[in-house]
Amino acid sequence: MADLSKSALLSAHDLTSQRWVMVSVMLGTGIVSINNNSFNPAIPQFMHDFRLAEVSVSWLMIIFLLTMSLSLLLASFLSQRFGQRRIYLISLFVFMMSSVLGAFATQFSVVLAARALQGISNGLMVPLSLGILYSVIPKNERSAVTGQWSGMMMLSLAAGPMIGALVLAWLDWQSLFLINIPLACFAWIIGCIFIPKPMVQVQPVSFNWSSFVWLTGSVVSLLVALSQVQQLADLSGYLFILLLLVSLFSAGLFYRTRHNQLFPIINWQLFQSSIFNKSLIISTAHTAALFILLLLIPLLIQNTLSLSVLWTGFLLMISALITSLCAKRVAQYLNQQNAKWLVSIGLCFSSMGFIGLSLIQTNALWPIAVCLIIHSVGFGLSYMPATTTGLNQLEQQVLINQGASLNNLLRRLFATIAVLFAALYLQLQTHYSLPTDSISAVQIHAIHELFAVCASMMLLVLPLVLKFPSAKL
Structure with a gap:
């Protein structure tokens, strides 16, 4: 009887620990995911407060994307070398301290330093979070936990712009950093207490x-x-x-x-698959166009149209939600549908959305909203099938894992370059405008041209889909 009571107590203790680990991981990764795009609506305010040009302020996005991309390469090595618990908690602590740094920054260079540290934390924490959950969750419950984790990530990414807009409407950009601190501190303390230490000693690995x-x-x-x-x-x-x-x-x-x-960072053997190469080009073009859009929409709505930041947050939130819902729906029926047609239709919708944005001549908000919805539907329909088709061409599991990592890396790296080119184009157009030209009119014209470029990118990669296999996934 005593043994049964002791066993029940141990079981209850394990269940409690599991729940607190889930709280720490879900809260920690949720915060960094929200932080990922909550700063997008703040771009015009940073331009105003620090008197920045388009190229300078674009580094707010670029530095985060760049450091996140590069730290993704280190996540696996560091977790094997030092243990995923230690790296996760250190990353969460760095995220918390970088939020303190950003909250009290008086120079834009310090803000960029804080965003760089947050990008590193994001790149390390998100890949390790599922591994930590799996280390404490029984196998028969992992599917449910994975679903909860995925739902939390989608909700965080969708809510980020609106949360950022609400904070900016009522407070200031420093508060975008401040709101992270108590939540990250709580998640870190809980993690230090309840995330179990590894039972097996970590082994030295090469990098x-x-x-x-x-x-x-x-x-x-x-x-x-x-x-x-x-x-x-x-x-x-x-x-x-x-x-x-x-x-x-x-x-x-x-x-x-x-x-x-x-131990190559990029396994060049991956590029021997022509279908994988084509899917990589499509995914990279999609992501580059998406981040250009995330740069331009706040500038269009808040600077040129002089509308509230809340509209920026609302439209970006709706776009993210629609993309997530479409992607989830596609995932349910991908095995029953032809990926070639899903990607083709999605690219057509995305290009239609960008074409619409490039042709809007009114100051009304609803045409922008309609075009963003069309683009979001297209992105949700085509992105995952394109990526999945490419990965399915890789025969070995190790190549599939490396292919997924390469896809994540190149998408983000090219997105950083695309964002900088877009900002540079805006800045040059403003610089070379005639003295009689309205700055607002020049910026709107340049933004329309960049949307047209994004539409062209979608149409240029569309023929690549014709080379996709017709067999169902």
């Missing part, structure tokens, strides 16, 4: 640091070089040329090390 350094150097040098351009004459400036050469040199060294390392 291709030279390739990582060359890749980082190449991307960062290119982005900094483009940021130096204030006018077309800067393209022939010594600093721009030097940084561009450094970027090309680093890229060359990164490519040269592809066969010399036992």
Whole structure:
């Protein structure tokens, strides 16, 4: 009888620990996911408060995307080397401290430093969160937990813009950092107490640091070089040329090390599959266009149309919700439908949304909302089938995992470059406008042209879908 009571107590204790681990992980990853895009509506306010041009303020998105992308490469290595519990808790602590740093920042460079640290935390925490949950949840309950985790992530991403807009409407941009601190602190304390320490000692693993350094150097040098351009004459400036050469040199060294390392960052064998390559191009174009949209919509609504930040948050939230719902619906029926047609229809819808945004000539908000909804439907219909089709062409499980990682990496890296190019185009258009031109009119025209470019990107990758296999997934 005593043994039964002791067993019941242990079982109750385990159940309580599991629940608190779920609270810590769900809350921690939920906060960083909300933080991911809650800053998008704040772009115009940062421009006003720090007197920034388009290229400078675009780094608010770029630095987060860049550091998140690069830290994703480190997540697996660091978790194997030091344990996922330790890396998760350190990342959550860094996120909390970076929020403190950002909340009291008086210079934009400090804000960027805080966003960079938050990007690193995001890139490390999100991949490790499911592994931590699986370490305490029985196998027969993992499907339900995965569903809860996925739902939380979708809800967080959808709610982020609206939460950011509400904070900005009532408070200021510093509060976007402040709201993270108590929640992150609570999640961190709970995690320190209840996330179990690993029973097995972690083993030393190798990592291709030279390739990582060359890749980082190449991307960062290119982005900094483009940021130096204030006018077309800067393209022939010594600093721009030097940084561009450094970027090309680093890229060359990164490519040269592809066969010399036992643990390549990119498995070049993946590119032997033409279908995977095509799906990668489609996914990358989709993501680049999406992030250009996330840069332009706040500028269009708040700067050029002089509407409330709440409209920005509301429209971006609706767009994210529609994308999530469409993607979820597609996931349920993907095995019964032809992926080729899903991707084709989705790309057509996305291009229609961008074309509509490029042609709007009225200050009314409803045409923008309709076009955003059309784009969101297209993105939700086509993104996951395109990615899944490419990964299904990889025969080995290890290649599938590496292909998924490569997809995440390239999508985000190219999105950072696309955002910077879009901001640079806006800035140059404003710089070379005639003195008699209205700045607002010039910006609207430039934004319309960028939406047209995004539509062209969708249409250019559409023929690639015709090469997809006709067999059902």
